[in-house]
Amino acid sequence: MLVDLWPLYALTVTTPRLQLRLPREEEIAALAELAGGGVHRPGERPFMSPWTVGSPADRARTVLRDHWQYLATWDVAEWRLGLGVFREGTPIGLVTLHGWDFPVIRQVSTWSWLGVAHHGQGYGTEARAGLLTLAFDHLGATAALTGAFQDNHASLGVSRKLGYEPDGISVDARDGQAVVSDRLRLTVERWRERPHPPATVGGLDACRALFGL
Known part of the structure; x- marks a missing residue:
């Protein structure tokens, strides 16, 4: 079975209202279509990458490509775990x-x-919070990093609610502007x-070697 060859498919994170898990092929297609329908209000630009600027089909294909790339390039030296939120x-x-x-x-x-x-x-x-529960309480991370444009109040609000603290600034070029x-x-x-929302993690034991643990 696929899960025997790639045990990350058995990894789950469950919170009071949500489940986080690696999407199957039909589910990643549904996620791609969801992204095609929009992930922020018109006129906003919350991501450094311009992946949301194109057409709905462009956004959907970016989600598919990233998903397949994360699976294909997984390595203990560097990995990206993209979990669907259900x-x-x-x-x-x-x-x-x-x-x-x-x-x-x-660090993650x-x-x-x-x-x-x-x-x-x-x-x-x-x-x-579910993702951080996996990182801190089950993988043994010591710190989690994130960042957001200063006008991305929603993302910054989530981070502050969960206890993140300032760690400096970054200045980048975007569309010819700093x-x-x-x-x-x-x-x-x-x-x-x-305090943070509770979460339970299942199926990790079979995955530990993939994280270098």
């Missing part, structure tokens, strides 16, 4: 956990998107001292 079996978004030299440095970064119809309902906070992002950092100590 609400009562329906895909509503995608969250990604990125690790590099993880057995040594024990995260990024995510939700279909625009699912914004403003606390799903982003709950999904990020843009500033706030960098944020959450340590395992701060994670454990602050």
Whole structure:
């Protein structure tokens, strides 16, 4: 069976309203169509990559390509775990956990998107908390990093709600202009001292070697 060859398909993170797991082929197609329908309001630009600027078909194909690339290039030295966010079996978004030299440095970064119809309902906070539960409480991460443009108030609000603290700024070129992002950092100590939505993790034991553990 596929799960025997690629045990990440058995990995699940369950929160009160959501389940995070690696999507199967028909589910990643549904997620791609969801992204094609929009992941932010018109006129916004919350991501450094211009993947949301094109047509609905362009956005959908980007989701497919990224999903396949993450699977094909998985390596202990650097990996990206892209988990579908499901609400009562329906895909509503995608969250990604990125690790590099993880057995040594024990740091991760995260990024995510939700279909625009699912914004403003606390799903982003709950999904990020589930991802961080996996990272801190089960993989042994010591810090999680993230960043957002200074006008991306929704993303920054989720990070601050979960206890991230300022970690400087980044200045990057976007469309020929300099843009500033706030960098944020959450340590395992701060994670454990602050309240966050509960989450349970299943199927990790068979996956540990893939993370270098």
